[in-house]
């Protein structure tokens with residue numbers, strides 16, 4: 398199997414805190430006073446375990462420093478980590494933090510909003526600040542290859558910065574050499590989300606069931622129409638998206654790992670292919686799930702890039718109608734969604750498998766061309 402490790406990087410972004418300077422300063426003071434106190438408690442009581450630390454200091458942190466639940470958790474995390482770092486260096490001094498030391502934010506205490514806004518937890522609830530983004534920082538921030546993690550609010554010489562952490566998996570040996578094991582063709586569809594030219598299928602059956610469940614829930618909530626129902630409707634569609642994203646992550650990871658291990662390149666149909674090949678009775682069904690296809694291709698492409706696996710786009714013309722045994726091309730070859738039966742040589746195979754083989758043999762239409770994404774952000 399492919400060995401992988403996690404890479405992290407930090408983007409330092411200047412913050413425009415216009416109007417919130419005093420609130421942020423007060424939050425920093427309270428946060429660092431709390432972290433210093435927690436560090437002392439843990440240091441002198443010999444607590445290094447995160448859970449033990451939590452139970453010992455959580456209530457008092459909230460009571461004495463006015464921090465909300467999540468910021469209290471972040472202060473404890475900062476203190477415990479600092480102690481571990483000090484001990485790792487075999488030093489004998491309890492770590493303490495200045496009043497303008499950094500404030501740690503996690504997924505529950507900060508949120509990157511559309512374009513260039515960030516919402517931060519403070520002593521006075523959430524405040525929204527503007528990110529002063531240069532083109533490079535912007536590109537780093539929206540890069541789909543990197544997952545956004547926590548952030549630190551850092552104050553330096555009168556200016557506030559947000560240090561956003563990103564991480565991604567990377568293979569230990571990202572050899573970018575041209576593979577010699579041939580090409581793994583991948584056919585994307587609705588019934589089978591992905592089928593490769595080795596005949597491996599990633600079924601969409603489970604996904605279809607879950608989608609149906611979400612669909613029914615949506616319908617029910619739409620007929621209710623109350624404010625609460627609308628809120629739950631938004632929540633439901635978020636859940637569905639996350640489910641689909643997880644499925645796409647799983648499939649793309651498996652495909653790329655397989656190509657990497659067998660030294661193969663990956664070939665996918667060019668973007669327009671989906672539209673031509675998916676026969677959908679109800680147009681809206683295509684529209685609703687189009688983003689899922691785009692996302693799956695996007696995931697395959699960027700994961701291939703990390704793994705040093707070349708990803709190629711091929712012209713989708715006739716891939717589903719051509720016989721992979723004799724090359725005969727005819728519309729009637731595709732008997733049904735599921736079955737391919739050659740009208741000339743009688744060769745029969747699962748239709749998606751047959752298409753994937755054809756894709757693996759196609760001339761490369763474009764090499765490593767970046768795919769346009771409707772999912773930016």
Ligand SMILES: [Zn+2]
Pocket residue numbers: 720721722723724725739740741742743744
């Ligand atoms: Zn044939």
